[in-house]
Amino acid sequence: MKLTYQHTYEPGRDSAAPPLLLLHGTGGDEHDLLPLGRELSPGSALLSPRGDVLEHGRPRFFRRLAEGVFDYADVERRTQALADFIRAAAGHYGFAADRLLAVGFSNGANIAASLLLRCPDALAAAALLRPMVVLRPDPLPDLAGKRVLIASGDADPIVPAGHPEELAALFRRAGATVRLQTHRAGHGLVPADFAVAREFVDGA
Numbered sequence: 001m002k003l004t005y006q007h008t009y010e011p012g013r014d015s016a017a018p019p020l021l022l023l024h025g026t027g028g029d030e031h032d033l034l035p036l037g038r039e040l041s042p043g044s045a046l047l048s049p050r051g052d053v054l055e056h057g058r059p060r061f062f063r064r065l066a067e068g069v070f071d072y073a074d075v076e077r078r079t080q081a082l083a084d085f086i087r088a089a090a091g092h093y094g095f096a097a098d099r100l101l102a103v104g105f106s107n108g109a110n111i112a113a114s115l116l117l118r119c120p121d122a123l124a125a126a127a128l129l130r131p132m133v134v135l136r137p138d139p140l141p142d143l144a145g146k147r148v149l150i151a152s153g154d155a156d157p158i159v160p161a162g163h164p165e166e167l168a169a170l171f172r173r174a175g176a177t178v179r180l181q182t183h184r185a186g187h188g189l190v191p192a193d194f195a196v197a198r199e200f201v202d203g204a
Contacts, residue, residue, distance in 0.1 A: 005049035005085050006030060009093055014043025018124070018201065019095040021086065022048035023108025025130075027058035037103060039194065040201045045095045049085060051107065053078065061111035068160065070134055075114055082111060083119035101201060102126040106158070106187065110134045113167065116148070116176070117141060125149075127197045130156060130187055132163040136170065144175035149200040151193045153185035 008030045012019060020041060022033035030050040037046040051061040053074075062078040063071040090097035102123050104112035109131035115122045117137050125147035148171045152164035168180040179200065183192045 003085065003088050003092060004081065005052055007047065007049040007085075007089070008034065009048075009089070010034070010037075010046040011093070012043055012045030012095065017041050017043035017045075018099045018101045019045040019047065019097075020201070021100055021102040021104075021112070021123070022046060023061065023102060023104035023112050024048070024051065024059070025106030025108055026051075026055065026060045028105075028108070029059055033103065033105065033108070036194070036197075040103065040198050044201075045093070047086075047089055047093070047095070047100075049082070051111075052081075060107050062107075062114075067158070068132070072135070075111075075134060076118060079111065079114040079118045083115060083122040086122050097122075099124050103129070103197065103201075104131070105129045105189065106131075116143060116146060116171070117174070120146065125200075127151070127200050128167075129189060129193055129197065130159055131167055132159045133167050133170070140170070140174040142175055143171060146171075146176040147200070147203070148176045148178045149197065150178065150180045151196055152180070152182045153187060153190075154182050155185065156187045158187045 024032040030048045051059040063074040102112040109128040112126045127149040
């Protein structure tokens with residue numbers, strides 16, 4: 001299976017540390033979250049793909065028709081493509097796919113949430129930083145044994161009010177163990193986000 005996404009990979013140095021899948025926000029690339037990954041778990045293997053959709057020249061992981069308006073067929077297609085890439089990368093690089101923990105910001109958090117909802121075998125856990133609700137699958141998958149962190153900002157101008165709580169409830173209904181943390185912040189990340197994400201990764 002081909003490694004279809006442009007990406008970077010850093011081998012792990014600690015077999016006890018979970019491998020991390022780093023998923024950038026709109027306009028980012030495969031290098032954006034590497035410093036965060038190294039800070040959260042210095043011994044982890046890091047897999048960081050670049051979103052393969054361009055919006056006005058800015059990489060994303062799936063199309064949107066407008067701010068907060070999504071092309072759902074494209075979301076599902078790109079989610080499956082990312083799950084296939086993860087499977088291929090695990091075989092190529094030899095990391096433990098069954099322990100893979102996603103760390104996603106904004107659009108990257110949304111594709112990580114979509115992975116859990118549409119391709120749950122692709123991830124063991126996910127730290128979702130500034131996500132919103134993109135998909136509301138019916139029926140829901142069985143996410144028993146999965147761990148999810150949702151870190152939101154109480155003054156976020158991009159994520160609609162109530163979305164973090166709705167997303168947390170959705171994952172809980174699917175059986176996941178969910179931690180919802182709201183910080184005094186906008187859409188950008190603050191030190192409290194890094195602290196709670198580090199604690200979450202340490203609990204893997």
